[in-house]
Amino acid sequence: MSGHSKFKNIMHRxxxxxxxxxxxxxxxxxEITVAAKTGLPDPNSNPRLRAAVAVARSINMPKDNVDRAIKKAAGTGDGDNFVEIRYEGYGPAGVAIIIEALTDNRNxxxxxxxxxxxxxxxxxxxxxSVSFMFERCGVIIFSSxxxxxxxxxxxxxxxxxxxxxxxxDDYEITCAMEKFFMVRDALETKFKEPKSAKIEWRPMNTVVLDEDNAQTLLKLIDTLEDSDDVQNVFANFDLPDELAERLSV
Structure with a gap:
């Protein structure tokens, strides 16, 4: 099990x-709020907002919730003002970790x-401090x-x-970060809306963990993901299949 491809499943455990x-x-x-505030409040004209709306649909968020968030962000400035922050550090066994957050309170x-x-x-x-161990790339997922x-x-x-x-049961398509929106839009035209489309941090090398370090690292990731401010967590770890199955990752 590789850290870069399984983080979306960790919080479901x-x-x-x-x-x-x-x-x-x-x-x-x-994410919808920030995307709508930093660009046009129209998904058709705002690639980041369109991606956020697609994610919302994939998790069955009611359309009314999405529309309210866009309208609120496009209004007179009322509501929370979120800023994007990236944190980097090391976990157990020297695993490199990148955290992307949207917060209204940096402290x-x-x-x-x-x-x-x-x-x-x-x-x-x-x-x-650790981002040099990763590469930024677009990741687009379609159902098979x-x-x-x-x-x-x-x-x-x-x-x-x-x-x-x-x-x-999916196809995972990767592309250079600077080509992400072009690739996503072209494939969306051909295959309809993808299940997800994001820019991610992919590790160039991974650290293979034993069971003790794996358990501690997964607890750290769970704690980070539980924070309302944390949007995404990426790390350069790998687990042998038998260990991943035993830990139910």
């Missing part, structure tokens, strides 16, 4: 379904993240029922995507 759903909704509402967020690192034997570093692999592969390569992989 614990807690009641309603609590998870509420956290997911809160996080995507923040609160920094305090929560620092406390999580300290609790689980990690250390919060300076900006760019949109077409056969060869058709998707040919369409992706035609629009200059880097790779297409079959991951369980």
């Amino acid at each position: 614990k807690g009641a379904q309603d609590a998870r759903r509420a956290r997911e909704f809160a996080k995507i509402i923040r 609160r967020t920094a305090s929560e993240i620092r406390a999580a690192f300290n609790k689980y034997g990690g250390s919060l570093g300076e900006l760019n 029922n949109v077409a056969d692999y060869d058709t998707v592969f040919e369409a992706a390569i035609e629009v200059e995507a880097d790779n297409v992989e079959r991951v369980e």
Whole structure:
């Protein structure tokens, strides 16, 4: 199990379904708010907002919730003013971790993240202290029922995507960050709306963990993901399949 491809599943391992759903909704509402405020409040003219709305649909967020968030962000400036912050540090066994946050209180967020690192034997570093171990790339996921692999592969390569992989029941398409919106829009035209489309941090190398370090790291990630301010967590770890299955990751 690789850290870069499984983080979206970590928060689903614990807690009641309603609590998870509420956290997911809160996080995507923040992203929609920021996207609408930093660009046009029209998904058709704002690529970041369109991506956020697609994620909202993928987690079955009611359309009324999405529309209210966009209207609120496009209004007179009332409501929370979120800022984007990236944190970087090291977890157990020297695993490099990147956290993307949207917050209306920098001090609160920094305090929560620092406390999580300290609790689980990690250390919060300076900006760019670990990001050189990752590359930024676009990741677009379609259900495998949109077409056969060869058709998707040919369409992706035609629009200059880097790779297409079959991951369980999905196709995962990766591309250079600067080509992300072009690739996503072209594939969306051909295969309809993707299940998700994001810019992610992908590790260039991974650290293989034993069970003790894996358990501690997963607790750290759970704690980080539980924060309302944290949007995404990326790390350069890998687990042997047998260990990943035993830990139910």
